Amino acid sequence: MMKASICLFAVLVVALSKSDLLTGETKINAPVTSIDNDSSVPTHCDGTLIKEILLKQDMSQALLLTNFNVLQVMTDVQRLKKEIRHLNKENVDLRNQLTPLLNKSSDPREPIAFYAYFSNDFKSMPKGSTFVFDVVETNLGNGYNKATGIFTAPSSGLYAFTWTVQAAGKHVVQPINSNSQYGEINAALMQNGAVKGVIVADTETKYDMDTATAFVVLETKVGDQFQIAVSEWDGQGDIYSNNSNGRTSFSGFRVS
Incomplete structure (x- = not known):
């Protein structure tokens, strides 16, 4: 049992x-x-x-x-695969944001200098406009952006800047048979939106030309932005930038 x-x-x-x-x-x-x-x-x-x-x-x-x-x-x-995909996307976004900064020189021993100018003559611009110098001859440190006309300091230090404007004295009639205007414009160096120097090129007679150049030295922090802009009034007439009459240009370099 x-x-x-x-x-x-x-x-x-x-x-x-x-x-x-x-x-x-x-x-x-x-x-x-x-x-x-x-x-x-x-x-x-x-x-x-x-x-x-x-x-x-x-x-x-x-x-x-x-x-x-x-x-x-x-x-x-x-x-985990989903989290990895999300982290990869964040990594790509961060890399895209940091690449321009990483490409710029941060070593104080590396030279920083740029020189750019307009490729052709152009019409004067209204107040508040930024000069976008589209031909870049020198850009050590990759600080100048020819798409925006802005130079961003790759490192802190003492910088020197110079810019030149060439006003055209040729007769400009807009519209036809209206009062004539000659080339006249003011151009200011801006540091983070603040005016640091101004030049004026103004022609007074027909076929006259006028050139203005400035040179300034400024203390600069990494990331500071510099540009040439029309600061005081609307410009008028034509501005020269050619090999015969002179180039409208912008340049700068780190002194120390």
């Missing part, structure tokens, strides 16, 4: 080992109604059979737990 009870317990354990541990549902292929009438149930068993049944149960539970762990790992991997 004792052996039959042990065998019945063993059979129940095998049946329960087929439970779905993840859902909590128990699935038993067939109910045990009678030990004597079920030929698949041994009429006697020993310790070896019990150990084998318990081992199978442990292996089944271990397999289910392993599957659960694999699913958890896969979920974590997907989450």
Whole structure:
């Protein structure tokens, strides 16, 4: 009688080992109604059979737990992949922002100098306009931006700047038969939006020309921005920038 009870317990354990541990549902292929009438149930068993049944149960539970762990790992991997993509995008954005600064010289021993001018003659500009010198001959330190006309100091120090404007004295009629205007313009050196020096080129008679040049020395911090702008009134007429009449230009360099 004792052996039959042990065998019945063993059979129940095998049946329960087929439970779905993840859902909590128990699935038993067939109910045990009678030990004597079920030929698949041994009429006697020993310790070896019990150990084998318990081992199978442990292996089944271990397999289910392993599957659960694999699913958890896969979920974590997907989450980490998403975070990596986000970090990569942030890295690209930061690199794009820092590249212009990294390309600029920050070593005080490296020379910093630029020289740029207008490629052609041009019409005078309204107040507040920035001169965008589009031809760059020298740009040591990569501080000058020909797309904006702005020089950004790559490092702190003492800087010297000079700029030249050539006003044209040719007759300008706009519209035809209206009052004539000759070349006249003021040009200021701006440091972070503040005026640091001003020149005026003004022609008074037909076919006259007038050139103005300035030179200033300024204490500068890294990142300071410099540009030439029309500061006081709207300009008028034409401005020269050619090899025959002179170039309208902007240049600067670090002294120390």
